[in-house]
Amino acid sequence: MTRAAALADLPAGQPVRVDVDGVPVCLVRTEDGVRAIHDTCSHQQWSLADGGTLWGNGVECSLHGSTFDLDSGKPSSLPAMQPVPTFAVTVTDDDVHVDVSSATNGAAFPDH
Numbered sequence: 011m012t013r014a015a016a017l018a019d020l021p022a023g024q025p026v027r028v029d030v031d032g033v034p035v036c037l038v039r040t041e042d043g044v045r046a047i048h049d050t051c052s053h054q055q056w057s058l059a060d061g062g063t064l065w066g067n068g069v070e071c072s073l074h075g076s077t078f079d080l081d082s083g084k085p086s087s088l089p090a091m092q093p094v095p096t097f098a099v100t101v102t103d104d105d106v107h108v109d110v111s112s113a114t115n116g117a118a119f120p121d122h
């Protein structure tokens with residue numbers, strides 16, 4: 011686990027990009043807590059946090075509109091077809107920690 015952000019720096023429902031041990035991560039504070047998903051869209055490698063929008067439990071890529079579930083990492087709409095890695099999150103007091111050593115959903119990391 012690596013400290014990724016302060017909880018106070020995560021506006022509710024607003025995706026935020028952070029770097030965790032060299033891995034770009036999209037953090038989203040939802041009603042249920044904080045979710046972490048790889049920030050790279052599996053369609054054309056766009057940043058999910060860059061203009062991304064939260065819809066229910068998914069983040070919509072701002073480039074072509076695929077929405078990725080924050081728990082399964084799977085896209086629910088085209089054009090993306092491959093899942094994005096999701097990561098374990100722990101919140102302690104005001105600190106948000108993320109484990110990027112492996113994907114909780116088993117999805118492959120992007121190779122670029």
Ligand code: FES
Nearest residue numbers: 051053054071074
């Ligand atoms: S780059 Fe994300 S849907 Fe195309």
